[in-house]
Amino acid sequence: MTILCYIPDILALIMHDLFGGVVYAGIDTDRYKYPIGSGRVTFGNLKSFMKAVKAGFVEIKTPKFSKKVSKMPLFQR
Numbered sequence: 558m559t560i561l562c563y564i565p566d567i568l569a570l571i572m573h574d575l576f577g578g579v580v581y582a583g584i585d586t587d588r589y590k591y592p593i594g595s596g597r598v599t600f601g602n603l604k605s606f607m608k609a610v611k612a613g614f615v616e617i618k619t620p621k622f623s624k625k626v627s628k629m630p631l632f633q634r
């Protein structure tokens with residue numbers, strides 16, 4: 558099992574810690590299951606969703622890398 562298997566869980570934890578209400582996180586991959594640099598997070602309530610949208614971006618810093626994650630809202634029913 559590679560680290561890529563854990564990335565959606567880590568993304569969900571980070572977003573939940575910052576905004577709360579995360580019900581799903583996933584990483585988009587190509588047909589060979591290689592990450593393409595995008596993903597999605599679904600929030601279970603409007604308050605958490607709006608907090609995330611208002612933040613604009615999240616900067617994730619670790620000892621090995623730093624990544625600025627921008628968010629583009631998508632409304633679905």
